[in-house]
Amino acid sequence: MSQKIRVVIAKPGLDGHDRGAKVIARALRDAGMEVIYTGLRQTPEQIVSAALQEDADVIGLSILSGAHMHICPRIIELLREKGLEDVQVVLGGIIPDQDVPKLNVMGITGIFIPGTPMQHIVDFIIAHARARL
Amino acid sequence: MPKMSRIGVPPVSAKARWERETLEPTLRKSPERPGPFSTISGRPIERLYTAEDVEARGGTASPAPPGNFPYVRGLHPTGYRGKLWTMRQFAGYGTPEETNQRYKDLIAAGGTGLSVAFDLPTLMGRDPDHPLSLGEVGKCGVSITSLADMERLFEGIPLSDITTSMTINSPAPMILAMYLVVAEKQGADWRAISGTLQNDILKEFIAQKEYIFPPRPSMRLITDVFAFCSAHVPRWNTISVSGYHIREAGSTAAQELAFTLRDGLEYVQYGVDAGLDVDDFVPRMSFFFNSHSDFFEEIAKYRAARKLWADAMRDRFGAKNPRSWQLRFHTQTAGVSLTAQQPYNNVVRTALQALAAVLGGTNSLHTNSLDEALALPTKESATIALRTQQIIAHESGVANVVDPLGGSYFVEALTRDMEREVLTYWDTIDRMGGMVAAIERGYPQREIAEASYQFQQAVERRERIIVGVNDFVQADEKPLEILYIDDTTADTQLARLADLRRTRDHHRVQQSLEALKTVAHGRGNTMEPLLDCVRAYATVGEICDALREVWGEYEEVPVI
Numbered sequence: 001m002s003q004k005i006r007v008v009i010a011k012p013g014l015d016g017h018d019r020g021a022k023v024i025a026r027a028l029r030d031a032g033m034e035v036i037y038t039g040l041r042q043t044p045e046q047i048v049s050a051a052l053q054e055d056a057d058v059i060g061l062s063i064l065s066g067a068h069m070h071i072c073p074r075i076i077e078l079l080r081e082k083g084l085e086d087v088q089v090v091l092g093g094i095i096p097d098q099d100v101p102k103l104n105v106m107g108i109t110g111i112f113i114p115g116t117p118m119q120h121i122v123d124f125i126i127a128h129a130r131a132r133l
Numbered sequence: 134m135p136k137m138s139r140i141g142v143p144p145v146s147a148k149a150r151w152e153r154e155t156l157e158p159t160l161r162k163s164p165e166r167p168g169p170f171s172t173i174s175g176r177p178i179e180r181l182y183t184a185e186d187v188e189a190r191g192g193t194a195s196p197a198p199p200g201n202f203p204y205v206r207g208l209h210p211t212g213y214r215g216k217l218w219t220m221r222q223f224a225g226y227g228t229p230e231e232t233n234q235r236y237k238d239l240i241a242a243g244g245t246g247l248s249v250a251f252d253l254p255t256l257m258g259r260d261p262d263h264p265l266s267l268g269e270v271g272k273c274g275v276s277i278t279s280l281a282d283m284e285r286l287f288e289g290i291p292l293s294d295i296t297t298s299m300t301i302n303s304p305a306p307m308i309l310a311m312y313l314v315v316a317e318k319q320g321a322d323w324r325a326i327s328g329t330l331q332n333d334i335l336k337e338f339i340a341q342k343e344y345i346f347p348p349r350p351s352m353r354l355i356t357d358v359f360a361f362c363s364a365h366v367p368r369w370n371t372i373s374v375s376g377y378h379i380r381e382a383g384s385t386a387a388q389e390l391a392f393t394l395r396d397g398l399e400y401v402q403y404g405v406d407a408g409l410d411v412d413d414f415v416p417r418m419s420f421f422f423n424s425h426s427d428f429f430e431e432i433a434k435y436r437a438a439r440k441l442w443a444d445a446m447r448d449r450f451g452a453k454n455p456r457s458w459q460l461r462f463h464t465q466t467a468g469v470s471l472t473a474q475q476p477y478n479n480v481v482r483t484a485l486q487a488l489a490a491v492l493g494g495t496n497s498l499h500t501n502s503l504d505e506a507l508a509l510p511t512k513e514s515a516t517i518a519l520r521t522q523q524i525i526a527h528e529s530g531v532a533n534v535v536d537p538l539g540g541s542y543f544v545e546a547l548t549r550d551m552e553r554e555v556l557t558y559w560d561t562i563d564r565m566g567g568m569v570a571a572i573e574r575g576y577p578q579r580e581i582a583e584a585s586y587q588f589q590q591a592v593e594r595r596e597r598i599i600v601g602v603n604d605f606v607q608a609d610e611k612p613l614e615i616l617y618i619d620d621t622t623a624d625t626q627l628a629r630l631a632d633l634r635r636t637r638d639h640h641r642v643q644q645s646l647e648a649l650k651t652v653a654h655g656r657g658n659t660m661e662p663l664l665d666c667v668r669a670y671a672t673v674g675e676i677c678d679a680l681r682e683v684w685g686e687y688e689e690v691p692v693i
Contacts, residue, residue: 014253014269016342018691019382019469022582023589025693039691040342041265065253066508066618070268096508097612113473114506115602118593 005129008056010038010047012075013067020092020114021062027118028060028125044074051079051087057129063093069102076106086130092116148183156180169596173427174385175587176550182542192549194542199535203443205436205548207494208459212535213526219497220522221298221463225250225275226509227622229285232275236290238512242519248298248499249286250274251308256343258304258677261626271622273509274300278630279672283311284318293321297328298373298463298497303345305332306354306660307676310667313366329370329419329463332358335396336375338572340382340581342689345677348569350684354659355400356407359414361660371414372400373421373463379577380423381469383585386434387551389423391558392568392577394441398559399568401450415446416456419496424486425467431486432538433547435493438462440548441555464490465499471506475601476613479503484521491525492538498522508615578692633670641669646679653683 009025011018018040029035036054038047051059059079063071068091079087090110091103100111110124171177179186187194197203200210209215222244225232236247251274254266260278261270270276277283292315301308309330316326334351337344344351355372362369376384376393384392397418404414420438424431442460446452466486471479480503487500500518502510510518526532538544565571572578591597598604649662666676 013267014257014259014265015273016337016344017381018342019585022691022693023383023586026582026586027589029693035693037691037693039689043264065269066272067268074267094507096615096617098617115472115474115599117603118589 004032004034005058005125006034006036006054006056007058007060007125007129008036008038008047008051008054009060009062010042010050011040011062012042012044012047012071013063013065014041015063015065015067016040017064018062020064021060024060024062024092024118024121028122031122031126033125044071044078047075048078048082048084051084052082056087058088058090058125060125061089061091061093063091063095066094068093068095069099072103072108073106076108088125088128088130090121090125090128092121146185148181148185151181172386172430173425173588173597174387174430174584175591176385176387176430182546184542187542187545187549190546190549190553192545192552194540194545196539196545202447202455202458204439204459206536206539208439208461208496210535212494213491213532214535217526217532218491218495218522219246219296220244220519220526221246221248221497221499222515222519223248223250223298223300223465223499224515225252226273226616226618227271227275228625229275229277229282230288231622233286233288233290235512235515239515239519240290240295242516243523244519246296246298246497247290249300251299251301252276253343255304255308255673256301258307258345258673260672260674261623261630263674268620268623270626272618276622276626277308277311277673278626279633279670280311280314280667281629281633281670282626283308283315287315287319291321292316292319292326298331299328300331302331302334302337302343303351304673304677305330306358306663307667307673309358309369310660310663314664314667323366325368326366327368327370329373330358331375331421332372333375333396333421335399335568335572336378336393338687338689339379339392339396339577340384341378344687346680346684347687348572350653350680351687352400352403352569356403356409357659359404359409359417360407361658362417363409363413367417369417370419371417373419374400375421377421377423377465379581380425380467382581383469383588384581385584386425386427386430387554388558388577388580388584390434390438390441390551391555393420393422394438394445394555395559395562395568397442398445398449401446402567405450411446411450411452412454412457415450415452416454416459420460420462422462422464422490422495423467424464424490424493424495426470426482426486428485428489429544429547430551431489432493433544433551435462435464435490435495436544436548437551437555439494441552461496463497463499464493464495466490466501468501468505471501471503472599472602473506475607475610476503476507478601479506480517480521483518484525487521488525488529488531491531494536504613504615507613509618511614511616575690575692582692630672633672637670642666642671642675645669646671646675649676650679650683653680
């Protein structure tokens with residue numbers, strides 16, 4: 001790949017359990033991607049602004065607290081406002097089955113629950129990251 | 134052939150002879166599995182342990198009996214024959230009324246202590262109407278905004294008859310103040326009530342990251358609780374120094390033990406530096422460990438924990454009261470070991486982990502529910518979790534005898550390995566200037582991130598098998614019925630908050646918050662002004678904001 005895929009890994013909301021976010025950040029970096037980890041407690045506004053500044057192809061969200069149905073729509077809405085619809089949003093965490101179709105409709109198709117192999121996430125991102133010009 | 138003396142030649146050990154004469158021919162015929170034979174923490178395990186292996190480590194295959202220093206074999210001479218461990222199931226979600234009902238159910242099912250799970254806004258000192266509380270109210274625990282919610286939470290539960298553990302850290306003194314005011318209103322005597330406050334900020338900086346203020350003012354809040362309780366609430370366990378979250382964040386067993394006990398030493402040092410007598414506050418300190426899946430390593434961890442603490446209290450701090458030497462701990466089975474795949478298997482994992490905790494001599498225990506990789510537990514799954522403990526206590530027979538594994542060559546050798554690894558970590562941390570300094574340098578955070586990544590890599594390479602995840606996978610799984618928490622809690626709590634702000638004595642709230650800030654600027658004990666804030670129905674968010682103004686907020690540099 002001529003240019004690296006750029007990924008913003010973010011922990012929105014109040015939760016501080018960052019093991020998953022950090023392991024994924026490192027795995028994506030080891031897979032040759034450029035990874036920017038925002039750190040904890042980022043608002044949707046901060047995350048989208050980080051994606052804009054970092055020229056991200058992918059935003060990876062880690063949410064374990066159950067707040068995803070509030071946070072995800074807001075991020076999608078902000079991306080649209082900024083003209084960043086082509087940024088791929090993926091989500092990892094504790095996501096109940098019943099929320100998955102609603103998240104898919106929003107455009108979030110990469111949803112990874114505990115136990116997902118890292119390679120699967122890497123492959124998904126390579127296949128779905130927005131094409132760089 | 135005449136017997137020859139072998140002066141100057143070391144005697145061939147019995148184990149070496151066994152290896153040569155018995156083992157090697159066997160290995161030639163039938164080799165072992167490829168392994169690796171190592172614990173979940175990556176510690177290599179030998180094929181066989183003998184008395185020689187214990188001695189070679191400087192350990193003993195016959196440690197002092199239970200009730201005797203250094204308590205490797207347990208604190209109590211009668212073990213669980215006197216009193217079973219406390220079956221304390223952590224619970225909380227939604228509104229205070231919903232959690233109140235869950236507590237009443239748990240008490241009716243034979244639970245013997247309460248344990249409050251707070252939601253993230255409460256844990257982070259934010260009111261439900263703060264922008265960062267969006268979607269979080271009542272999700273991971275119960276929403277407690279003010280004294281009014283605390284009154285609802287314990288409605289119909291006499292605080293003089295039950296012990297309550299409260300898992301809260303940065304806002305721990307505020308929540309304790311609320312509990313004390315509820316007790317006061319119920320007519321319960323502060324000197325008689327008992328319970329535990331987690332109140333362990335160091336592991337928040339290290340692992341769970343639910344901090345508000347910078348480390349040093351945070352440490353002051355903790356020593357304020359030590360001093361206040363030793364004077365006014367003498368039966369309260371003022372801190373539960375926690376390894377649970379360190380382990381969940383991906384540490385090894387030895388790191389969990391090393392960092393947790395070293396946190397404990399740091400609290401003791403701060404208490405001593407604040408002018409407290411070791412034997413006045415250390416007996417009210419308790420610990421909280423994880424029970425992960427590697428059965429013997431966990432048992433060794435608990436046994437080593439008691440010895441390390443006893444030695445450190447007696448020799449490092451000169452504690453005289455045996456209560457100061459005695460490490461008491463709560464255990465929770467490893468949430469991180471639960472799988473979303475084939476969730477019924479989690480009942481088995483939890484049972485084995487719970488058994489390890491019991492064989493390690495835990496004083497109280499929480500068993501996780503089978504659905505916790507998916508959601509907060511349903512009432513049914515929470516009941517199975519409690520029943521798991523009851524089966525161990527009443528059917529397995531393990532509670533009939535004190536420390537049944539004492540003298541096991543393997544367990545004693547592993548206990549000694551654990552101890553030695555912990556002491557090495559302590560040396561490193563001491564050289565850095567203590568735990569607060571080590572945390573400020575990101576040392577434990579880096580060690581944990583590295584261990585966590587190594588573990589994940591081993592899983593990816595399938596060197597570590599997780600049943601149902603990277604082997605024995607099942608394609609046609611039926612979805613489980615889970616607890617789904619809707620948004621009505623947020624609506625209720627937001628409406629209540631608006632109502633409270635309208636109806637309470639505004640002037641009294643402002644006055645109490647100002648008084649708190651004055652004390653925070655100075656050196657007085659913050660508990661008294663906090664109690665006044667709580668009595669005035671100031672909210673958790675308002676109280677924490679007042680202290681944020683004085684002390685600022687902590688922001689970490691993330692370590693990947």
